[in-house]
Structure formats: C-alpha cells, structure tokens
Amino acid sequence: MIRAIAGVTFRALAGRRRTLLVTLLCSLPVLVALLVRASGRATDLDTVTATVVDRLVISTLVPLVALVFGTSALGSELDDGTAVYLLAKPIARWRIVVAKVVVAAGLAVIVTVPAAFASAALLGSGSTWLPHALGYAAGTAIAASLYVMVFLALSLVTSRALAIGLVYVLVWEGILAGLFAGTRTFSIRQYALGVAQAIGGPATTNGPERLEGMTAIALAVAVFAIALVIAIRRLQSFEVGEAD
Amino acid sequence: MTDSAIPGWGTTGAGPARPARPLDPTAAVELQDVSRWYGNVVAVNDISFVLTPGITGLLGPNGAGKSTLLHMIAGLLRPSAGQVVIRGAPAWRDPAIYRRIGLVPEREAVYPFLTGRQFALLNARLQALPEPEIAADRAIARVELTDAADRPIGTYSKGMRQRAKIAGALVHDPPILLLDEPFNGMDPRQRLQMMEMLREMAAAGRTILFSSHILEEVERLAQNVLVIVAGRLAASGDFRAIRKLMTDRPHTFTIRSSDDRRLAAGLVGTAAVYGVELTDGRLSVRTSDFGAFTRALAGVARDARLTLFEVRPTDEDLESVFGYLVQR
Structure with a gap:
C-alpha cells in the first residue's frame, strides 16, 4: 500500500521538467567549484569551500529543492483534487504522510547530496578533502530531509506554503540567523552546518558560532518529529470539498 | 481550512438540543x-x-x-x-x-x-x-x-x-x-x-x-x-x-400564433387557464395544470383554424422550479 502511494508520488514529483530544473540547479555549485580550481587563484581553499558549500549548497540549493519537493508532494495533490484518490481509501492517514515524506525527502537527498560532496571534494586539498566532503554530505542529507518534512507539514497547514517557506528561508535563515546567534536553535541550516562541522567540515565560520554536533542532531530529530506529528494530525482531519 | 482542534463530529453545542432518534444500523x-x-x-x-x-x-x-x-x-x-x-x-x-x-x-x-x-x-x-x-x-x-x-x-x-x-x-x-x-x-x-x-x-x-x-x-x-x-x-x-x-404548479406560457387575439378569446373559456394577457403583441397565458392546458391549447387552435408558431414556457428554468418547491 505504502509502495503504491510512493510509486505514484515518485512519478508525480520526478516529472521531466522538474527533474531537469533541479538537476541544472544542483550542477551549479559543482561548476563553480570547477571554475575555482581551474582558475588556480584561490589561496584559502577552506574559506572558498565554506562559501561555496555553505552559501550555495546548504543555504540556497537545499532549501529551494526541498521547497519544491516538500510543498508539492502532498500540497499540489490537495490543491488539484487528486489527493481524494488517496484519502478516500481504507488507509490510515499516517501511512500516506510517511510514504510522501520518504519519497520527497529521498529525492531531495539524492539530488543535493552528490552536489555537496562533489563541490566540497573538488575544493578540498591534501588530507582534508574527504572529511570535508563527508561532513558536508551528511549535513546536506539532514538539511534536505528536514526541510522537506517541515515544508510538507506547512503545505498541510496553509495553502501558501511555498511563499511562507520562501520567507522562512530568505528572511529568517538568510538574514536574522546571521545577525542573532539565538536564532540558530530554530534554523535548519544551522543544524546542518553544526553536523557538517562535527563530522569533518572546515572550522571556518561565517555567521554565528556553529551548534555542537549532538545538539544539532537532537534539535533536527525533535523538529522532524514535531513536523511529522503536525502533518499526520492535519491530514487526519483534512477536509475536502469546501469550495462547492 | 477549518480549525482541526475542534474535536470530531457530533451534535454537541450546535443548534437546538433535540432528542436523538435511534440510528438504523442496517441503513447503507x-x-x-x-x-x-x-x-x-x-x-x-x-x-x-x-x-x-x-x-x-x-x-x-x-x-x-x-x-x-x-x-x-x-x-x-x-x-x-x-x-x-x-x-x-x-x-x-x-x-x-x-x-x-x-x-x-x-x-x-x-x-x-x-x-x-x-x-x-x-x-x-x-x-x-x-x-x-x-x-x-x-x-x-x-x-x-x-x-x-x-x-x-x-x-x-x-x-x-x-x-x-x-x-x-x-x-x-x-x-x-x-x-x-x-x-x-x-x-x-x-x-x-x-x-x-x-x-x-x-x-x-x-x-x-x-x-x-x-x-x-x-x-x-x-x-x-x-x-x-x-x-x-x-x-x-x-x-x-x-x-x-413540479408540473402542477402555476405556469406561464408565451405563445405566438397566426392570430393571437382569437386564440386568447378561445383560451379564456378553458378550465385549465386562469389568466390571459395580450401585451405588446405578445400573448401570455397562465395555467395551473400543465397537462390539461397543453391538450386544451391544441384543441382551441384546431377549432379556430389557427397556426401555432411558438409555445414557450416563460418560467421553466430550474431555479424557478426549485424556488416553487421551497415555497411550498
């Protein structure tokens, strides 16, 4: 049953145009990394790595990709009415949510993690390239799954999930989290960077001090669980057919 | 989207209290x-x-x-x-x-x-x-x-x-x-x-x-x-x-014929008709019995050797039919 839902979700999400767009987006940081290496002018590679992977991958690419997959996995079906074919079935609603999250988060991880790993590996040097790349890959995987979960829950709470998600990413994480250290406790991006650094990412920081690895993971797990519960509860009492 | 915090369904707190009738467990x-x-x-x-x-x-x-x-x-x-x-x-x-x-x-x-x-x-x-x-x-x-x-x-x-x-x-x-x-x-x-x-x-x-x-x-x-x-x-x-x-409610028809005036005169005497009006060259007829009227109309037209061009119900849209049902 979950497999059937996952299958149709995968086909809906991995449409030709969306896949092409996301793939192009994800190749961008890799291209930038290649250009930096080719130019040979970068002296402080750790700072460059931090800039490309932090800014481009974890802070921009991952939330955008997750926003696309997270808000459309269930949200667009609820909007166009096809969700009825899943809802009007003898299936516990939590199974529908789980199937949707697994597919959407899986897709987001599959497209973003290689981009993070590849660009970090290209920019790395000597013995540090592998731990850097692994750290960023892990941070990216956590960020992608968590963003997808939060945006999917958001799409069940409001029909303007895309706009609100964008504001969260740009305003809260982009501006406020850089100014006030306190906001990092409520920033998916900061969890990801905390994990990345704990595993082996470069210690260079831009913005507030990194969260400690275990704290970051604990916070990420807690936020994921809360978003999951909210999503399931919303879907259990979701009402269809209000517009008569 | 309504607030999902309101628990479940039920009659509690909504509308006047009514003695609940027993439900029929066999009803589909x-x-x-x-x-x-x-x-x-x-x-x-x-x-x-x-x-x-x-x-x-x-x-x-x-x-x-x-x-x-x-x-x-x-x-x-x-x-x-x-x-x-x-x-x-x-x-x-x-x-x-x-x-x-x-x-x-x-x-x-x-x-x-x-x-x-x-x-x-x-x-x-x-x-x-x-x-x-x-x-x-x-x-x-x-x-x-x-x-x-x-x-x-x-x-x-x-x-x-x-x-x-x-x-x-x-x-x-x-x-x-x-x-x-x-x-x-x-x-x-x-x-x-x-x-x-x-x-x-x-x-x-x-x-x-x-x-x-x-x-x-x-x-x-x-x-x-x-x-x-x-x-x-x-x-x-x-x-x-x-x-x-629905059909026995009062109907109004607009009729065009070869001689509306003579048709009007003929219809006035018919039992099913309770109102005939000739304004601006348009004949409108009110009736309370749809079936009897349509039969009578044909008879009157034949006897008076008239040709009917158009017989059109003026209020036959669904809204008015429903409106009538609600008023009853």
Missing part, C-alpha cells in the same frame, strides 16, 4: 440533522434522510450544497452538526468506510501520467485487494475502457476520463457508490451507456447516489430523488410524485 447511509457551515455561511441546513439500495438522485441548482453533502457522506468533510452514518459507523475520520464506498469526485484532475489501467490498478492496490491486476482489468472492462486502457489519462477525452474515475471507484466492488455530477462533459451516447451501467449496478443491490443539476438526467435514472435548494432538503421521495408537484 443515514444522515441525521446534518448541517454544515463555513463561518457564517450555511452550506447544508439540517438535512436528514436514509439511503436505500437503488439509485437516488441528488438534484439541485449549482451551489445548492450538493457537493458539500456528498463530501460529508464520503467522510471527507466534517458535519458542523448532526451525524452521517455508514452502516452504523460515523463517516468522519474513519478510513475503514472506504471499503464500502466508491467515490467519483466532480473535479476532473486525475494523475495525467498514469494510464487508465495503471490508475485502476493504483486504486486496487490502495484498497489492498488480494488480486489487484484482475480487479483493475475487470473494472476497466466494466466501464468499457479496455481499448484506451494503456494510454495516459492525460490524453483522454472528458468522457473517457470520467469512465476512468468510475473504474477507480468500482475496483473493490463497493456496495455504496457516490458520484458527484457524473454526466458532466459526456456526450449523449456516453451518457446513455453510463446510465445503463448504473442501472445494472443498482439492480445488483447497490446503493447509488449521484448529484446533478439537470432535471432530465435525474428523471431518467433515479427512482428516488432528494431535491436540495439553498442547503435545505426541499423535497424527497419518489420522483414521479415530485415531478407532479
């Missing part, structure tokens, strides 16, 4: 004092009925609350007051009811990338049927979609898409079938086919409820009818009785 579908409002707007107002096997038509003008009612029966919308019960169990928040219900929603969107067969198969798998492939093929054959079954639904015509939706709803052979405006977008031939299919399914003992804003569709298909106007149940029961109520 039962509604008891069901209302639904959105903010201050009442979409469905205090409706009660029991659905029995056979075809029931849910008739009403657009925006009368038909979809809201169907969605409440389908467990997809929480009644603001009252209860909707499927075989003794409340419909809201109970996915188990979908083993008994097949739902054909009005909205057209179906996964466009799936073929008809894949869509039926998806429904069969979601129903956890033991042999989903066989059930899907059977449903596809049932709606006569076999030839197009392996084409993506995105390429289907409106009528084919409708049949694909019905195949999806039939795949688990449900005893209750709910269809929201099923004939929309179908050509006359497809409409006949579909009616025939629904009749066969009703004959096999299923409980079928379909909504329509077209009187003629309901007339041709449903033994029982629920007329809903502005959220209220305006009439319910045997279709012929309601049709008689």
Whole structure:
C-alpha cells in the first residue's frame, strides 16, 4: 500500500521538467567549484569551500529543492483534487504522510547530496578533502530531509506554503540567523552546518558560532518529529470539498 | 481550512438540543440533522434522510450544497452538526468506510501520467485487494475502457476520463457508490451507456447516489430523488410524485400564433387557464395544470383554424422550479 502511494508520488514529483530544473540547479555549485580550481587563484581553499558549500549548497540549493519537493508532494495533490484518490481509501492517514515524506525527502537527498560532496571534494586539498566532503554530505542529507518534512507539514497547514517557506528561508535563515546567534536553535541550516562541522567540515565560520554536533542532531530529530506529528494530525482531519 | 482542534463530529453545542432518534444500523447511509457551515455561511441546513439500495438522485441548482453533502457522506468533510452514518459507523475520520464506498469526485484532475489501467490498478492496490491486476482489468472492462486502457489519462477525452474515475471507484466492488455530477462533459451516447451501467449496478443491490443539476438526467435514472435548494432538503421521495408537484404548479406560457387575439378569446373559456394577457403583441397565458392546458391549447387552435408558431414556457428554468418547491 505504502509502495503504491510512493510509486505514484515518485512519478508525480520526478516529472521531466522538474527533474531537469533541479538537476541544472544542483550542477551549479559543482561548476563553480570547477571554475575555482581551474582558475588556480584561490589561496584559502577552506574559506572558498565554506562559501561555496555553505552559501550555495546548504543555504540556497537545499532549501529551494526541498521547497519544491516538500510543498508539492502532498500540497499540489490537495490543491488539484487528486489527493481524494488517496484519502478516500481504507488507509490510515499516517501511512500516506510517511510514504510522501520518504519519497520527497529521498529525492531531495539524492539530488543535493552528490552536489555537496562533489563541490566540497573538488575544493578540498591534501588530507582534508574527504572529511570535508563527508561532513558536508551528511549535513546536506539532514538539511534536505528536514526541510522537506517541515515544508510538507506547512503545505498541510496553509495553502501558501511555498511563499511562507520562501520567507522562512530568505528572511529568517538568510538574514536574522546571521545577525542573532539565538536564532540558530530554530534554523535548519544551522543544524546542518553544526553536523557538517562535527563530522569533518572546515572550522571556518561565517555567521554565528556553529551548534555542537549532538545538539544539532537532537534539535533536527525533535523538529522532524514535531513536523511529522503536525502533518499526520492535519491530514487526519483534512477536509475536502469546501469550495462547492 | 477549518480549525482541526475542534474535536470530531457530533451534535454537541450546535443548534437546538433535540432528542436523538435511534440510528438504523442496517441503513447503507443515514444522515441525521446534518448541517454544515463555513463561518457564517450555511452550506447544508439540517438535512436528514436514509439511503436505500437503488439509485437516488441528488438534484439541485449549482451551489445548492450538493457537493458539500456528498463530501460529508464520503467522510471527507466534517458535519458542523448532526451525524452521517455508514452502516452504523460515523463517516468522519474513519478510513475503514472506504471499503464500502466508491467515490467519483466532480473535479476532473486525475494523475495525467498514469494510464487508465495503471490508475485502476493504483486504486486496487490502495484498497489492498488480494488480486489487484484482475480487479483493475475487470473494472476497466466494466466501464468499457479496455481499448484506451494503456494510454495516459492525460490524453483522454472528458468522457473517457470520467469512465476512468468510475473504474477507480468500482475496483473493490463497493456496495455504496457516490458520484458527484457524473454526466458532466459526456456526450449523449456516453451518457446513455453510463446510465445503463448504473442501472445494472443498482439492480445488483447497490446503493447509488449521484448529484446533478439537470432535471432530465435525474428523471431518467433515479427512482428516488432528494431535491436540495439553498442547503435545505426541499423535497424527497419518489420522483414521479415530485415531478407532479413540479408540473402542477402555476405556469406561464408565451405563445405566438397566426392570430393571437382569437386564440386568447378561445383560451379564456378553458378550465385549465386562469389568466390571459395580450401585451405588446405578445400573448401570455397562465395555467395551473400543465397537462390539461397543453391538450386544451391544441384543441382551441384546431377549432379556430389557427397556426401555432411558438409555445414557450416563460418560467421553466430550474431555479424557478426549485424556488416553487421551497415555497411550498
């Protein structure tokens, strides 16, 4: 049953145009990394790595990709009415949510993690390239799954999930989290960077001090669980057919 | 979206307290004092009925609350007051009811990338049927979609898409079938086919409820009818009785003939006619008995050797028919 839902979700999400767009987006940081290496002018590679992977991958690419997959996995079906074919079935609603999250988060991880790993590996040097790349890959995987979960829950709470998600990413994480250290406790991006650094990412920081690895993971797990519960509860009492 | 924090369904705190009648646990579908409002707007107002096997038509003008009612029966919308019960169990928040219900929603969107067969198969798998492939093929054959079954639904015509939706709803052979405006977008031939299919399914003992804003569709298909106007149940029961109520109401006709003045004079003496008016060269006649008037009119015209060019009911639109039923 979950497999059937996952299958149709995968086909809906991995449409030709969306896949092409996301793939192009994800190749961008890799291209930038290649250009930096080719130019040979970068002296402080750790700072460059931090800039490309932090800014481009974890802070921009991952939330955008997750926003696309997270808000459309269930949200667009609820909007166009096809969700009825899943809802009007003898299936516990939590199974529908789980199937949707697994597919959407899986897709987001599959497209973003290689981009993070590849660009970090290209920019790395000597013995540090592998731990850097692994750290960023892990941070990216956590960020992608968590963003997808939060945006999917958001799409069940409001029909303007895309706009609100964008504001969260740009305003809260982009501006406020850089100014006030306190906001990092409520920033998916900061969890990801905390994990990345704990595993082996470069210690260079831009913005507030990194969260400690275990704290970051604990916070990420807690936020994921809360978003999951909210999503399931919303879907259990979701009402269809209000517009008569 | 309404606040989901309000727990469940029920009559508590909504409307005047009423002694709850015992529900009939054997009824396929039962509604008891069901209302639904959105903010201050009442979409469905205090409706009660029991659905029995056979075809029931849910008739009403657009925006009368038909979809809201169907969605409440389908467990997809929480009644603001009252209860909707499927075989003794409340419909809201109970996915188990979908083993008994097949739902054909009005909205057209179906996964466009799936073929008809894949869509039926998806429904069969979601129903956890033991042999989903066989059930899907059977449903596809049932709606006569076999030839197009392996084409993506995105390429289907409106009528084919409708049949694909019905195949999806039939795949688990449900005893209750709910269809929201099923004939929309179908050509006359497809409409006949579909009616025939629904009749066969009703004959096999299923409980079928379909909504329509077209009187003629309901007339041709449903033994029982629920007329809903502005959220209220305006009439319910045997279709012929309601049709008689509708036809025996006062009618006004506009008539053009070779000599309106002589026709008017002839009609004044007729029993079925209680008002004749000739203004601006247009003859309008009021009658209370549709059948008797149409017969009398032909006789008067023949006796006076007149030619009738046009006989047009002036208030025959559905709104006025419904309006009349509500006033009664």
